[in-house]
Amino acid sequence: xxxxxxxxxxxxxxxxxxxxxxxxxxxxxxxxxxxxxxxxxxxxxxxxxxxxxxxxxxxxxxxxxxxxxxxxxxxxxxxxxxxxxxxxxxxxxxxxxxxxxxxxxxxxxxxxxxxxxxxxxxxxxxxxxxxxxxxxxxxxxxxx
Amino acid sequence: xxxxxxxxxxxxxxxxxxxxxxxxxxxxxxxxxxxxxxxxxxxxxxxxxxxxxxxxxxxxxxxxxxxxxxxxxxxxxxxxxxxxxxxxxxxxxxxxxxxxxxxxxxxxxxxxxxxxxxxxxxxxxxxxxxxxxxxxxxxxxxxxxxxxxxxxxxxxxxxxxxxxxxxxxxxxxxxxxxxxxxxxxxxxxxxxxxxxxxxxxxxxxxxxxxxxxxxxxxxxxxxxxxxxxxxxxxxxxxxxxxxxxxxxxxxxxxxxxxxxxxxxxxxxxxxxxxxxxxxxxxxxxxxxxxxxxxxxxxxxxxxxxxxxxxxxxxxxxxxxxxxxxxxxxxxxxxxxxxxxxxxxxx
Numbered sequence: 376x377x378x379x380x381x382x383x384x385x386x387x388x389x390x391x392x393x394x395x396x397x398x399x400x401x402x403x404x405x406x407x408x409x410x411x412x413x414x415x416x417x418x419x420x421x422x423x424x425x426x427x428x429x430x431x432x433x434x435x436x437x438x439x440x441x442x443x444x445x446x447x448x449x450x451x452x453x454x455x456x457x458x459x460x461x462x463x464x465x466x467x468x469x470x471x472x473x474x475x476x477x478x479x480x481x482x483x484x485x486x487x488x489x490x491x492x493x494x495x496x497x498x499x500x501x502x503x504x505x506x507x508x509x510x511x512x513x514x515x516x517x518x519x
Numbered sequence: 520x521x522x523x524x525x526x527x528x529x530x531x532x533x534x535x536x537x538x539x540x541x542x543x544x545x546x547x548x549x550x551x552x553x554x555x556x557x558x559x560x561x562x563x564x565x566x567x568x569x570x571x572x573x574x575x576x577x578x579x580x581x582x583x584x585x586x587x588x589x590x591x592x593x594x595x596x597x598x599x600x601x602x603x604x605x606x607x608x609x610x611x612x613x614x615x616x617x618x619x620x621x622x623x624x625x626x627x628x629x630x631x632x633x634x635x636x637x638x639x640x641x642x643x644x645x646x647x648x649x650x651x652x653x654x655x656x657x658x659x660x661x662x663x664x665x666x667x668x669x670x671x672x673x674x675x676x677x678x679x680x681x682x683x684x685x686x687x688x689x690x691x692x693x694x695x696x697x698x699x700x701x702x703x704x705x706x707x708x709x710x711x712x713x714x715x716x717x718x719x720x721x722x723x724x725x726x727x728x729x730x731x732x733x734x735x736x737x738x739x740x741x742x743x744x745x746x747x748x749x750x751x752x753x754x755x756x757x758x759x760x761x762x763x764x765x766x767x768x769x770x771x772x773x774x775x776x777x778x779x780x781x782x783x784x785x786x787x788x789x790x791x792x793x794x795x796x797x798x799x800x801x802x803x804x805x806x807x808x809x810x811x812x813x814x815x816x817x818x819x820x821x822x823x824x825x826x827x828x829x830x831x832x833x834x835x836x837x838x839x840x841x842x843x844x845x846x847x848x849x850x851x852x853x854x855x856x857x858x859x860x861x862x863x864x865x
Binding site for chain 2: 383386418425435441454456460500514516
């Protein structure tokens with residue numbers, strides 16, 4: 376069995392997905408297991424901490440509107456925090472997180488589906504990236 | 520000076536609020552999503568000055584405020600105050616940015632190349648009347664057939680550090696000062712300075728930077744690098760210490776500006792070294808980010824000009840505070856003005 380995606384990896388892919396995509400990924404889990412809501416989806420703020428290069432010091436750029444949710448699936452807790460206010464998406468992401476925490480039998484298929492979603496995300500950005508690369512500039516200075 | 524409250528006027532105030540919809544009538548066709556997609560630079564400005572990354576809410580605030588940026592910033596700040604802040608991100612770094620645009624005014628050739636991206640820099644400023652007739656125009660980039668990977672690259676300053684021209688700073692992990700929870704005192708920590716300027720009203724900060732370059736200051740830097748794009752935001756995983764999760768990516772603009780400074784050392788009477796100024800703002804706000812880097816640089820010099828006065832720069836640029844203080848002058852001041860009149864008549 377291929378090594379499962381790390382938490383950093385799958386949360387990044389899920390955060391970049393639409394609500395319906397994340398909902399679709401969690402549907403098999405929601406249909407099979409009883410999902411208990413530990414902390415209902417709610418809005419919250421995350422302070423964005425950045426490091427600047429001039430003095431290599433830290434500062435706060437501002438806050439981001441986020442949603443958070445904690446659930447329990449088959450005795451395993453799962454949590455999700457995501458930018459935006461999509462409660463359905465953040466709840467579905469918490470269900471997926473619980474599945475990873477519990478290494479539930481659906482995990483392998485889930486992991487494959489999330490990897491596929493990442494490929495689709497990269498492909499969707501591919502055309503824009505190509506267009507951006509076409510704006511690569513090479514200025515000539517006078518006399519060259 | 521004491522203020523005297525006024526009372527009454529409820530019916531007139533209620534009618535005045537109703538008139539906002541009457542006088543500034545909407546044809547009902549402007550959807551929040553349209554503002555978000557068609558006016559991204561405007562929503563970015565609102566988010567930047569509100570200090571809150573929430574594109575949909577910034578667009579909603581603009582719709583509600585009939586296009587007034589200061590009202591939209593007020594709405595976002597007010598809404599933000601109703602929410603709990605449960606999370607602090609792990610330090611993000613723009614060197615890990617997924618690049619949408621990246622240029623250098625200092626070097627022609629930089630590793631990773633210069634990507635002009637979407638920019639008005641070289642556009643002819645001619646009104647395009649065809650836009651009046653435009654209906655559902657497709658973006659030109661959708662015609663591209665080839666695909667390419669995401670663009671990531673290191674910063675230009677790493678080149679200068681490798682050459683020994685620019686000193687590599689030691690990592691400073693001091694917890695940042697938070698101006699949203701603490702009163703700003705002077706001299707302000709660097710983190711407070713950067714946070715304040717990141718939320719500053721763009722016009723104010725640009726005025727400060729412009730004055731610094733025109734002679735009311737001592738810096739005229741070169742933009743070593745300007746980059747904009749998306750930076751992933753990680754926070755500690757709520758259920759397990761030591762783990763981290765990604766909550767999404769924020770669109771930011773970062774500028775690093777360099778200028779030569781003269782210093783006296785044991786070895787050299789007039790040694791020239793490079794110094795840096797830093798700008799980083801939410802969204803695509805290039806002029807503001809450059810202005811921030813100039814203001815940062817200017818505050819590192821000594822002198823008597825406004826751009827070198829930390830208290831002046833940091834206490835007069837907040838959109839909400841400055842607009843609020845100026846706007847309060849149009850509210851009833853009958854008693855205070857009467858007392859002024861009395862003194863004039865004496």
